[in-house]
Structures are given as structure tokens and as C-alpha cells.
Amino acid sequence: MMASVNFYNVNNIETANVKSVSNKNAVSNPAVTEKTETPAFRAQAYTSAVTVRTSLSNKDEKKKYNKLVEELDPPYRKKLEFALKSGILLKDNSNDKSTVLDNLYKIATEDRDPGLDKINILQECLDIIANPYVITQTCEDIPSEYQKQVIGLITGLSTDPKVIKQAKWDLNNMHTGTCPAASIEFDLATKHQAEFFRMIEGLTSPKNEVTKKIKMNSLSDKSSDAIWLLNTFKTPHKMNGFNEAEVLLKPDENAIIRARIQNHHKDKGERSMIDVLMQSTLMQLGSQQTYNSLTDKRAPNAWTQEDGGLIDFEKTYVESVVEDKNTTSVTYQEVGEDGKLKGYTKDFKTIKKELLDTLNMGHNIIIGYTWPDPDNDGKLAGHEITIVGYKQKSNGEGVFICQDSDDDKASAIEMEESFLLPKIHHAGLPEEIASKDFEYKNSWEYGVEDFKKMKKAE
Numbered sequence: 001m002m003a004s005v006n007f008y009n010v011n012n013i014e015t016a017n018v019k020s021v022s023n024k025n026a027v028s029n030p031a032v033t034e035k036t037e038t039p040a041f042r043a044q045a046y047t048s049a050v051t052v053r054t055s056l057s058n059k060d061e062k063k064k065y066n067k068l069v070e071e072l073d074p075p076y077r078k079k080l081e082f083a084l085k086s087g088i089l090l091k092d093n094s095n096d097k098s099t100v101l102d103n104l105y106k107i108a109t110e111d112r113d114p115g116l117d118k119i120n121i122l123q124e125c126l127d128i129i130a131n132p133y134v135i136t137q138t139c140e141d142i143p144s145e146y147q148k149q150v151i152g153l154i155t156g157l158s159t160d161p162k163v164i165k166q167a168k169w170d171l172n173n174m175h176t177g178t179c180p181a182a183s184i185e186f187d188l189a190t191k192h193q194a195e196f197f198r199m200i201e202g203l204t205s206p207k208n209e210v211t212k213k214i215k216m217n218s219l220s221d222k223s224s225d226a227i228w229l230l231n232t233f234k235t236p237h238k239m240n241g242f243n244e245a246e247v248l249l250k251p252d253e254n255a256i257i258r259a260r261i262q263n264h265h266k267d268k269g270e271r272s273m274i275d276v277l278m279q280s281t282l283m284q285l286g287s288q289q290t291y292n293s294l295t296d297k298r299a300p301n302a303w304t305q306e307d308g309g310l311i312d313f314e315k316t317y318v319e320s321v322v323e324d325k326n327t328t329s330v331t332y333q334e335v336g337e338d339g340k341l342k343g344y345t346k347d348f349k350t351i352k353k354e355l356l357d358t359l360n361m362g363h364n365i366i367i368g369y370t371w372p373d374p375d376n377d378g379k380l381a382g383h384e385i386t387i388v389g390y391k392q393k394s395n396g397e398g399v400f401i402c403q404d405s406d407d408d409k410a411s412a413i414e415m416e417e418s419f420l421l422p423k424i425h426h427a428g429l430p431e432e433i434a435s436k437d438f439e440y441k442n443s444w445e446y447g448v449e450d451f452k453k454m455k456k457a458e
Contacts, residue, residue, distance in 0.1 A: 052087035061090070064105040071108050071119060072126075079126040088129055094194035095212050095324070100129075103197040112204050115260030116273060121204050124272045125197060132189045133412060137182040137279065137405040139174045139296070140262055140270040147171065153254065154294050176271075176296045177309035179384040181282035182405035183366045184319050185275065186386055191364060192323060199249065199322075203277040204259075209250040214324045216243050219317075233317060234288045247321060255280035255293040269408055285321060286314035312368060312426050315384070319366065319428060328434040330354070333370065333425045339379030340372070348421045352398070356390055357433050364388050364403075369423040382425060388412065 056062045065084070069077055083089040083100065092099045104125060112118045127134050142150050147168065154167045188196040202210025219226035223242045230237050236248035258280075259273040266272060271279070276293065283291040283298060287310065290299035297307045304311045310318065316329045332351055334342040346354075358365050365387040373381040389401035389412075398417040407413060 053090040054085050054087050056084070056090075061101060064101050065089075068101075068104055068108055068122070071122060076123055076126050079130045083126065083129045086129075088193050091194045093192050094198045096198065098194060098198055100194050100197050103194070103201040106201045107204065111206055113206055113208060113256060113260070115256065116204050116263050120263055121200070121273060124274045125200060127272070128189050128274065129193070131410055132186060133403060134272070134410045135182060135186045135189060135275060135403075135405060136269065136271055136408075136410075137176045137178045137275070138269055138271060138408065139176045140258060140266065140276070142171055142261065143265050146261060150257065150294060153257070170295065174296055176279070178279040178283060178296070179405055180286070180310045180315040180366075180368075181279040181318070182275070183384045183386045183403070184282055184315070184322060185278045186403050186405065187319075187364050187366060188278075188322065190388070195323075199278065199281075200274055202249075203251060203281060204273070208256055208277070209248060211246055211248055212322070212324070213240065213244055213246050214321055216245060218320050218324050218326045220326075229317065232288075233285070233314075235285060235321070249281050249285060249322070251277050251280035252284050252289075252291045252293050258293050282318050282322065283310065286310040286318040309384075315366070316428065326431070327428045328431045329426050329428045330434045331426050333380075335380060335425070339376075341370070341380060344422075351421055351424065351427075352417060354429060354433050354436075355387060355400070355427065358427075358429050359387070359390055361430060361433075363430065365427050365429065367427040368425045369420065370425045371423060380425075387427075 056065055065080075068080055072080060080089070089101050089104075090099050094103075104122060107118055107121050107125070112121060151164060151167045151171065154171065155163050158164060185196075188199070199210050199212075202208075216223045216226040219229050226245075227239075230245060230247070236250075237245045239245050255277055258271075259276045262271065262273045262276060280291060280293045287298035288301055290301075292298070298310075300307055303313050312329055316327050319325075319327045332345055334345060336342045344351075355365055366384060367387060368382050368384050370380040370382045372378040383404075383406065385405075386403040387400050388403055391399050391401065393399060399414045400417060400420050401412050402415055402420075404413055
């Protein structure tokens with residue numbers, strides 16, 4: 001998490017529509033600052049061994065599998081078979097050790113939210129298993145038959161024609177700022193599959209919620225500081241002794257409206273019901289429970305005066321909670337008070353090594369990258385994506401393989417390292433890699449300081 005630098009979470013990115021991003025904007029390292037103290041959640045190693053099984057081993061598993069087969073048509077039976085043969089279906093890397101199969105079976109056999117069809121949910125789950133790159137932040141349109149009711153909710157039933165006209169325009173021209181949430185969603189779906197589908201089972205249930213037990217040292221070494229974070233972010237929770245908390249994860253109340261509409265009206269390239277509910281839940285968690293899915297707005301707070309996406313401090317908190325691991329988010333860019341790039345905290349060779357070391361440990365890397373916005377006096381605009389791999393071309397040039405939730409493509413994109421490295425503002429790394437060159441101060445300390453300053457200024 002990157003301090004209180006004004007890193008702008010913008011809603012649009014121009015490079016997203018290309019399969020491979022050119023290096024024509026590559027730059028050499030400008031100013032590299034000396035070793036400094038950087039705020040971060042103090043991370044711990046979070047690689048966990050997961051037993052991979054590709055065959056059903058007992059009657060209970062066979063019963064659940066056969067039930068799913070009965071519910072699905074032939075194309076989705078093939079996706080279910082893929083889930084089994086790939087080892088994903090029987091993974092149990094969830095908070096309660098339930099498997100992907102267990103949670104898909106619950107979706108198929110237990111009550112769902114009354115506006116969501118269980119078969120549609122199952123199909124979306126299998127689509128993600130077959131290709132997690134279908135996860136997107138691209139906002140869904142609201143069909144005309146629902147617009148009057150939705151605009152009424154947005155405006156508080158205002159009768160002012162100007163207010164109604166503006167709400168309608170906003171609704172029909174919305175581009176979500178949920179890229180940090182979508183990146184975390186993708187990471188869960190590819191690295192913590194059983195937990196991902198356990199969450200989906202809970203969020204699509206009649207209660208639209210899921211509980212999760214987390215270790216307090218996933219947030220901070222000191223339990224009191226971890227409690228401060230939970231309370232300040234207004235995360236509903238109850239303590240289980242000093243070392244563990246049970247948190248409640250829930251989307252905002254308007255998310256289910258969008259999800260129910262998507263149940264019958266999802267167009268190609270739009271968010272699925274799963275995307276809507278998961279991204280809302282993560283936005284709620286990071287925005288102090290202030291997100292509104294209808295407007296894609298959140299309330300400003302002590303860390304940001306923006307009303308759009310999550311800033312890096314908030315994103316890292318969310319990632320730490322939902323993955324029960326303490327992510328160290330490292331800042332590579334120095335941004336001036338004018339919102340423009342000043343320099344770098346590390347040279348590109350070191351940045352590349354840290355990224356490759358993290359990939360070699362088996363982790364995805366959620367990064368925020370920036371570019372000068374020509375429509376805003378060259379101030380940095382930004383976007384969150386996920387690095388999932390690396391390769392070299394025949395000419396020796398390195399290429400990062402990435403997931404971008406805002407590129408209208410259900411596949412990975414490639415970004416040449418000469419293009420991407422100068423643009424990385426921050427990256428989430430394991431502590432043992434992040435701490436090699438920097439002295440880290442726990443981010444909760446910065447959070448306390450910023451929070452108190454803002455409260456005094458009120």
C-alpha cells in the first residue's frame with residue numbers, strides 16, 4: 001500500500017484494446033531515489049500446499065458430481081469434466097476446507113437469492129473455471145424497462161428534471177472504477193479457487209453474504225492495531241480470542257439489483273452476476289462500507305477525497321482480508337504534489353527481478369500502473385492489472401503476461417517490459433522479496449497518522 005500519494009484511479013484505459021502493448025513509450029530510468037522508508041502491510045509468506053486430485057474418491061464426491069451433471073447441458077458438462085481433470089474441482093484451499101465441488105453442489109441444491117437462477121450461477125462458475133479471463137469490470141447496461149425504477153433509487157425519487165436527466169446520462173455512460181476489486185477477484189479465482197467459490201455460494205444465497213475467519217497477524221503484528229484497521233474500515237466482525245477474527249463480507253444493497261438484471265439481460269462482454277456481487281463486496285470492504293453499485297461511487301474518507309475506485313491503501317487492506325495474507329505493496333514511482341512523475345524508488349533491473357522472483361514463487365502480482373493524462377495537464381492517471389507470467393521473445397526481449405479486467409478480451413494480454421516497467425506505480429509482493437532493499441513501516445501506522453490529521457482538520 002502506497003502511502004497517501006494521490007494515485008488516481010481512473011475509469012478508462014486506452015491501451016486495453018490491443019493484444020500486445022508496444023514499447024514505443026519506453027523510457028530510461030529518470031531519478032532513482034535513495035533507500036527510503038515505505039509504508040506497507042507487513043507481509044508473511046503465503047504459499048500454501050494444495051493437494052491436487054483429478055478423480056472422485058468416495059461416494060459423497062460421486063453423488064455431488066453426478067448431481068451437477070444432471071443439472072447441466074452438454075457444453076457445461078464438458079467444462080465440469082475439465083474442472084475435475086485439471087484438479088480444480090477437488091481443491092480445498094478455502095476458509096473452511098470445503099472444495100470447489102462442495103460449493104458448486106450447494107449452489108445447485110440449496111436456495112439462491114430469489115432473483116438469481118442457480119443454473120445461470122453454475123454456468124458462470126464453470127465459465128470462470130474454464131477461462132478466468134472472462135472476469136471483467138465492464139459495466140452492464142440497464143434495460144429500458146428497469147431504468148425508471150433504478151433512476152428513482154439513484155435520485156431518491158427526485159422530480160427535478162435536471163437531476164433525472166443527469167442520473168440517466170450517468171447511468172447510460174457508466175464505466176466502472178472497480179479495477180482493484182476485479183484484480184483481486186481474478187487472483188482469488190486463479191490462486192484460491194475453493195475460497196472463491198465458497199464466497200460465490202454465500203453471496204448468491206438468500207442472505208447475500210459470507211463470513212470468513214482471518215488471522216489478526218494478516219493485518220498487523222499487534223492485535224490491537226489489527227482491530228483498529230477492522231474498526232476504521234467499518235468491517236463487521238467478531239473476535240475469536242486475540243489472534244483471530246470472523247469478518248462478514250457482503251455487497252452493498254444495490255448490487256443485488258444489478259445482479260438480478262444480469263441474470264436475464266447479460267450482454268457479451270459485460271460483468272456477470274458473479275462479477276457484480278464480488279466486485280461490490282470488495283469495494284464495500286475497502287471503502288468503509290460506502291460503495292453504491294448503482295452509481296459506482298464511494299464516499300471520500302480520511303485517505304482520499306476521491307469518490308471513485310479504491311486507493312492502494314484500501315486495496316491492500318481488502319487483499320489482506322479476503323486472502324488472509326498480509327500483502328506488502330511496494331511503491332516504485334515518486335509522484336509530486338502536482339500529480340506528475342518525479343522519479344523512481346528503484347532501478348528497472350531491480351524492479352524486474354522482484355517481479356520475476358514473485359512469479360517464480362507461484363504468485364500473481366497485482367500492480368497499479370500509470371500514464372500522463374493529456375486531458376488533465378499531464379497528471380498521472382492509473383489502472384490496476386495483474387501480472388500472471390513472463391516470457392522472452394526470440395530476440396531476447398522480455399514480455400509480461402497480464403490480466404486486464406478492462407480490455408474487452410477474455411484472454412491474457414502481453415506487455416513488453418520496456419513499456420511496462422517505467423509505468424508501474426506499485427506492486428503487491430511477498431515480504432521476503434519486498435524487504436530486501438527497503439525499511440518498511442507498517443501501513444497501519446501511516447493509516448493512523450493520516451486518519452488523525454484528517455479528523456483534526458475537520
